[in-house]
Amino acid sequence: VSTTEVATGVLRELRTICGDDNARERPAGGVYVSPASAEEVAAVLRLANEHHLTVAPAGGSTHGSAALLHTDIVLHTNLLTQVEHYDHADLTVGVGAGTTIAQLDAMVKADKLMFASDPALPERCTIGGLLATASHGPLRHGYGGVRDYCIGVRFVTGEGRRAKGGGRVVKNVAGYDLMKLLIGSYGTLALITSASFKLFPAPRQTRTFLAEFATAKEALEYRDRVMASPLSPMCLELVSPGARKIMRPEMMQDSWVICVRAAGSDAVLARYRKELGLAVSRELEGENERGMWKAIEDLGCEVAADSHAEMIYLSVWPRDVSPVVDAALEASALEGVDVSVIGRVGIGLLMLRIGAAERSASEGASALIETLRQKFADRIAVKAKGATNPWPIASPSLASMRAVKHALDPSNVLRGREVF
């Protein structure tokens, strides 16, 4: 039986489940399907189990094109956009996995609230994708990661069972914390159909303070001073000269920038000015401020469509940021690739954009990861964007991961053949 023949029979069944318009053939082989409810998702997954087919979830494809996924069925979440609850006075919301970050932002903004995730391409990035990849933007510094404010999740396991974890309230320890298990699992355990979140009051005014330095080391020493101060900024970001050039090609200075974003009254902002001191060379507000943070959020978003660029995401000890950046720059020179760095350096999260004019960026990225692994061993965690395996360094807890995978997706349907 050829792949195409399987697809034809399966396509018919998928159309019965999801409607004729919501299942179609993929040019690369296999099918696309867009279920409109959790029941339909469950039916699709049960069908896949029955026919021994693999399923890859797809949201806004900001981590890579769905066309490149090596799978029998691409399950799009684009029709899962229902609002399950929005309790603005309780600061909670629950939406379908296909809802984009921009849609959610717009909904809560009207009530002066904020969803505290600011990943790349919010107009495309979906809630399901955000959770599956545990993506983060600059707000990760001040508000924590999505694992810290996702309060409930509904999902369909690889086996096709509908279930949930958590709920709708901000404090809840009933049952296992399945949110934690699914967040960052890259769609290998279950398909998230909807999720609930804690919201935050939107800041009434913000300012961004930029301090420029000749070297990464000086910039990170300044970070230390900010971290040791009584300030608690919303964002604390490092931008390398290379990253700055990608964001603002007209910029000529070769400086490392520490960007500090603060919220508060005039008196609070005055205090930031005083504490941040003379190192601050510019202060941004309004459109300029928003534009700069958007550029930081979106850095690397073009990578998915460009074989000459690759992103890797590192989580390192805050103290190791300086040596990791040095090692990455050194290795990139040896490998003949360009490395641009941004990151939430107060908490040790770094994003490296690998650009390679002459060769494939993924080879350059692999070489770089290997160098970092040898140097920093278990003090570093790595995730790769758009890659077949999101975890380029095998997790030391692989056996436990397999046990979890087997419990929820025994036939390895979800992203089967790709990750496990």
Place this chain on the structure above:
Amino acid sequence: MPTPAVVEQLRKIAGRDAVLDRPEDLMLYEYDAGVRKCTPAAVVFPQNTEQVAQIMRLANSAGFPVVARGAGTGLSGGAIAPEGGVVVAFARMNRILEVDADNMRAVVQPGVVNQQMSDTVAHLGLYFAPDPSSQKACTIGGNVAENSGGPHTLMYGVTVNHVTGLTVVLPSGEVVHFGGKTAESSGYDLTGFVVGSEGTVGIVTEITVRLLRRPERIATLLGIFETIDDGAKTVAAITAEGITPAALEMLDGWTLRAVEAACHAGYPLDAGAVLLIELEGLAELVEEQAEAVRTVCFEQRAREVRRAKDENERTLLWKGRKTAFAALGRLAPSYYSQDGVVPRTRIPAVLEFIGEVAKKYGLRIGNIFHAGDGNLHPLILFDPRDPRQLELVQAASTEILEWCVNAGGSITGEHGVGLEKRNLMPLLFTDDDLDVMLSLRNAFNAAGVLNPGKLFPTTRMCRETTGPSANPVLQAEGM
């Protein structure tokens, strides 16, 4: 039931003085701070991870169930031994192994007392944020098992938000390491999964915790209200102002009179309710917020708003809150503490309902709770010597928790499910939800050798109960 030979083997593993098996010693380990009891067959005090692994392997080969125990301050029966079970107590694994101020982390053994962690790093200007009311006694291992909260979790989150790595002894006896000092780990977030799993998937033997920097300024306010309803409405009004206090606690008038009599915190004796509101952060911000909170309180008809003048006054106000449970011991021989959660806008309604339930059952119910996140602790006073009273208490509790669930809330905000609320799980979860959770437990703990009978409802499994000759492990499991 472990035989004398098994007890002898436990002694070989942990040391001759590290195993208890005399009835008078075991009695001390038959209860926690909740209302359930079961005498363990033995108690063992391991001193390192390898000994814990050996104990687990012995449990598998000899066929006895095991439960980990910290200080026994839990309120849901999580650390109560199953019939014929062995308690693995962490009193001798109580060392802080490393303080890494540069990376804002500490690595600790599970027996470290919560308060001791913060005290140890105070000179560095750091602290450990989760602060259960039992923090002077409870252990970080217990906090991890139950995903404990506390008053300040409103701003800082519960235990899982402050743990980045774990060393775990799996039920098989295998030792694994999840996460580390990094903010994020490679692969699944198994650290996050194990925290709050109530000791049912592994025994945690080392914990990497996140430390926070102490805020520059703390303002502690006491809002005094004529009625409990005014106090309850103020909670939502403060949130609507865009202010997230570090803590926002409420005591009803009846409870605060009992507390005042016991600890002289300076609470007003004739108030309907008080709110204890704490604001933390940059001095300028805290002063603005304190002013805004004061205004909101008066708008909601507060009679008076006091502010602690110094650390002594602050400590006194908190002493009243943190010792409130104990203070109620003056009024009745025992109390039953509930842990339901409602969306915070439903606080006025749920308090009214609790009043009706108290009337209906003829019980005295005090309310002292984490108002900011809607986490209630109705305290129902009773006399455990009267079995009829316990029945009434449990019926009243179930009614209150059903109300919470119907309002979109939960049966537990921070105490855990344990033995106490396992049969209420179907209020929140479908059979499929529970099956998924059970399949995850079974992925690590299929034989139920580790903390059997907890968290999962027995009601749906009782049909499978077999005769007295069955494996004690499975029997305790209700299978």
